Amino acid sequence: MTQKRISKELQECLTTPPAGIKVNLVDEGNIHNWNIVMDGPADSPYVGGKFQLLLVLPTEYPFKPPKINFKTRIYHPNVTFDEHGSMCIGILKSDSWKPSSRIPNVLTAIQQLLLEPVPDDAVEQGAAQKFKEDRKAFDKEARDMTKKYAK
C-alpha cells in the first residue's frame, strides 16, 4: 500500500514541484530514494546556489517520516557542516509527523529554514553564534560557502 502513495507523491513532485525545486529518482528502479535540487531562495545569502539533497523514504513511510540530508555543503546554523549535512526540523520529528503529511510540505519547510535560520535550535553552534551576533559576517560567510560548494 506504501507503493501507491509514494508513486502518487512522486508523480506530483515530478510534474508540479514546489517553486525552485527539482525532483528525480537517484535510481530509476527504486522509488524510495529521491534526488532533490533546491535553488537558494532569493532573499537569502544562498541565492544563486544549487543545493543537492537526498530524500530517503523508509519502508514504514508514511507512518514514519522521511529522512532528508544536504549532499551539498551549506553554511547554516541548523545543518551540520560536514559530509552528512544532517538537519533537525520540526515536521520530521516523530511527534509532529503525521501519516497524512506530504513531501512537498517537507521541502517547503526546508526552503523556509534557508530564509529564516533558527539559531536557538542549532546544530552548528559557531554559525548560530555568528548569525545572532554579527549578521553581516554570517551572510558573507554563507555567500562565500555557497560560491565555493553550491555553484
Added chain:
Amino acid sequence: MDSDEDFGMSSEEDVLEDSENDNESADGTDFGIDEPEPDLGYTQKEQVKKEKKTFDTTFKVYHPDDIQAQQDDLIDEVNMILDIRKEDAAILLRHFRWNKERLIEDYMDRPRKVLEDAGLGPSTTGPPKLEVIRGFMCDICCEDEPGLQSFAMKCGHRYCADCYRQYLNQKIKEEGEAARIQCPQDGCKRILDAKSLDLLVTSELQNRYHELLTRTYVEDKEQLKWCPAPDCQNAIECGIKKKDLDRVVPTVACDCKHRFCFGCGLADHQPAPCDLVKKWLKKCADDSETANWISANTKECPKCNSTIEKNGGCNHMTCRKCKHEFCWMCMGLWSEHGTSWYNCNRFEEKSGSEARDAQAKSRVSLERYLHYYNRYANHEQSAKLDKDIFTKTEKKMISLQTASGMSWIEVQYLNSASHALQTCRQTLKWTYAFAFYLKRVNLTEMFEDNQKDLEMAVEALSEMFEKPVDELANPKLKVEIMDKTSYCNKRRVILLADTADNLANGAWEWSNGH
C-alpha cells in the same frame, strides 16, 4: 485513613522499628485484642503496638488494580459532574494531569476552550464507527477500491481502517505513546479516545495502550511514584514535596519489601538527606581509585602479618595463626572496643599545628574522607556478607529444628536477627556519609555516641549470629540473640529519631561543601 495498617508496612519492618519491646507485659492488654492470641512468638503482638515514629513517613502502597480503580473513579466523577462521555472525561483528566478540581473549574468557565485545548475540538460527525463510504479515497495509502472500510474520529478526518490501525500500532508499540496520540491528519490535534481504539485494534494492543496510560497517570502525579524494585508493579503515594527534602528523609516500604527513599528513589538512606546522599555518592565515584584498596576482602593481621580473610559481616577478627583479636575497621585491639572508650567511629581531628601547610592539610582531608569512606564501605560490604549468611540462615534453622527439637516458629528469632543486622547496617552505612558532612559541634558528639552504641550492638549481634548451629541450639544464646536483636532495633530507632528531629528543626551544621 490514618491507621497504620493502611500504610502497607510489612510485618518485618514493624518488628524492626519497634522500640516498645520493654513494656511488653505492662501494656500488652491495652490494645483491645479479644480473641486468644495465636502463638506466633512476639511478632504479632508487636505489630499491634507499632507506633508512628518521628522519622516515619506517611505513605500508601497501590497495586496495579488500585491504580486502575483510582483512574476509573475520577473518570466516573467527571463523567457525572460535567455530563460528557467517559472516554472524553479521561482525555480531559489527562490533559489536566488528573487535577479534577482545576478541570471542573476551567470547564465551567470556558467549556469550548477547554475541550479544544485538550484535543476534543468540535464534532463534525456522529459517534465514531467503521464505515464503507462510496467514492472514498484514503489520503494515506491512496487506495480507493469499493468496499474499503474507513474510520474517522469526531473531527471527521477519515482514513482507511488499515492505515488507522498501522498508525496506532506505530504510535503505541514503537513509540510507546498513549495519552497524546492525535488524529492522523496533518495539523489536527484531536486526541485518540479509548473507545475509538477499541473499535480498531487487537486486545493485545489495547492492553499495551492502557498500560502506557497508567504509567503516565503515575508519572503525572507528584505524590505517586513507581516502586523501583525490578519486576514490581506497585506505586507508592506520599505527600512529601521536593522542597521538604532538606528537612525529612521520606523512607517508604513497598509491599514487595523493598525499602526506598520517596525523594530520590534510591534504597533506604536514612538518616542522610537526599542531597547529601547525592553529593556523597558523587564524591565516592570521583575518588574511587584512592578508596579502592579498602573494599579488599583481605587484610594482614596487625600482629603477625599473616593474611586474614573476612567472610562474614562481623568486624571482630581473630587471627587464626596468633589468635590476635582486632577490629577490621580500625585495626585496633578488639578488647578496647567493648569498653567505654570505644572510638572506632570517631575521626580524631589532628591539631592545627600539625596541619599547617597545604600539603599536610590535603593529607588530613584525605585521611578524614578515608576514615568515613572506610566505615561506609565496610558496612555496605558487611551487609552483603550478612545477607549471604542470611540465605544460609534458613538452612541453619532447619538443622537447628532437628538438633534442638524447636518448632519453626521458635527459630524465627534468627530470621529477626538477620533482618535487624541488615537494616541496622544500612542505617550505619549512611551515618558515616552523614558524619562526613557534619560540622563538629555539641550535637555531633551526641550523634557519634548514638552511632557508637548502634555499631557496638550490631557487631555483638553479628558475632553471635555467626556461631555454629550446635551453639545456637543453646537456649541461653537464643535469649541473648533475641535481646540483642531488640536492642539493636531500639538503638536504630533512637539514632534515627534523634537525627530526624534535628534535621526537621534545621539544627545540623554542615561542612565540606554541603
